[in-house]
Amino acid sequence: MNSKRIGFAVAAAAMFGFSGAAYAECTTDIAKDDLTDAQVVELYECIKSELREGYTAQGDERATAYQSWGAAFTVPGGIGNHGSRFLTTFVNDTGYLEYVRFKDEGAKMPVGTVIAKESFNVNKKGKVKKGPLFFMEKVAAGEADEYGNWVYSALHVKGKVMKLKQSFCHNCHGNYEDQDALGYPEEDYRITVFSN
Ligand code: HEC
Secondary structure: OOOOOOOOOEEEEEEEEEOOOOEEEOOOOOOHOOOOOOOOHHHHHHHHHHHHHHHHHOHHHHHHHHHHOOEEEOOOOOOOOOOOOOOOOOOOOHHHHHHHHOOOOOOOOOOOOOOEEEEEEEEEOEEEEOOOOEEEEEEOOOHHHHOEEEEEEEOOOOOOOOOOHHHHHHHHHHOOHHHOOEEEEHHOOOOOOOOO
């Protein structure tokens, strides 16, 4: 039995489920909007392995692959952008160095770039809830032209492919025209790779 304090009075109890896989219950008694960055990071660390176990449960290769890609964020943020969830951002080698320039003009991601975004939430009772894993993949001109050559997809928390409409995702992402349809993490939560 492990326990971890997050904030003042937070319990994160880990037990073993039927499969023998670790199951952690991550909770906090601090209201979501009052969580400090450090507390958000702790909640993320608490839920991370369970989150990832769920995403890979149906054998999706990208759900395993993204775990070794570069992180473009520091603290999970973005509440309000994807259904008021906390978000992380990982980019594969093809696109990482271009992504972390966070260009607000003339951004153009290389073909083959794949971006993954984990999500989680904290409910009113202070329990951390898992959210979907979102993907964007940059394809060659001629494919998905009406969506900026991006293919959008997502996995449910247990790894099942989510049915979605490309237009639903792109109607919002397409607003970031000068950023090649990328929303980017909030400025305070972007990783610093280039200083200019
Ligand atoms: C209402 C607007 C909106 C909708 C709809 C939306 N997104 Fe996003 N998305 C954003 C914003 C804003 C960000 C940046 C958020 C952050 O990281 O803080 C983002 C980030 C992302 C990222 C990380 C790459 C980036 O843009 O920096 C992926 C991947 C992603 N979204 C996938 C999807 C998928 C798949 C869908 C459809 C199921 C979708 N999004 C629908 C607004 C939206």
